[in-house]
Amino acid sequence: MAFTAADVKALRESTGAGMLDCKKALQQADGNMAEAEKILKEKGLAAMAKRSDRATAEGRIVAKRDGNKIAIVEVTCETDFVSNNADFGAVAEKAAEITMAAGKSGATDEHKALIDEIAIKFRENMSVRRAEFIEVPANAAAATYVHFNNKIGSVVVIEGSDKDEVKAFANECCLHLAAYTPSYVRKEEVPQSFIDEQREIFASQMAADPKMESKPQNVKDGILQGKVTKLLDEICFVDQKFINDEKVSVEKKLEELSKTVGAKLSFAKVILFVLGK
Incomplete structure (x- = not known):
């Protein structure tokens, strides 16, 4: 029994299965709609699309x-x-x-x-x-890490040297990412719309603070910018305080390591997966 594209569409609407699965079922059922629907249900494909939301x-x-x-x-x-x-x-x-x-x-x-x-x-x-x-390119060090709960994973690739010290630092950076879950790698990646929104929030908070009333405008502006800068430092990987040396940022630690190994190091790849985010 022949079937048409309209039949495939009708079967999809009645079962919620995918178009290709509906077509295959109709082929197997020789165009019989009832038999095709039964085939889809037996295979567990019926209503699969309805579960997709x-x-x-x-x-x-x-x-x-x-x-x-x-x-x-x-x-x-x-x-x-x-x-x-x-x-x-x-x-x-x-x-x-x-x-x-x-x-x-x-x-x-x-x-x-x-x-x-x-x-x-x-x-x-x-x-x-x-x-x-x-x-991973030549003359580079890389590391991966997946947290024990399998919900956080990270990858770091550092170009410039593949010495053991650089490999160890790449591994530490993977652990840092998992622990601090930064939203961005660098400040340049942060959308201006997000920065503007946070600036407005901070400005509103300051306006509601009685202690701010007597301060000159230039001082207020400086405090506001300081709050924005602090926030960016907290959400950007290279500007965060390094997990194993909180006196310096991740970027600063990379610069120190560059001097130690005698090579210009840079982050070639920084990936953080947090389940559902």
């Missing part, structure tokens, strides 16, 4: 390294019951391997096929939310 607040972050290649992925699901399941963990590991093999960032069709299979089993909305591939 459910929140995916749980999941896992996986980082893998093979020589000069690094992959880090975030695979999401709905519940911690599933995220802690060994099968889901194996799929997250496989997702990182797929990214490594593909040699490029972003979710692929192979990722989708992998996720769709386990989503049917657990009947939860799941996805490879993000995937990054990094190729």
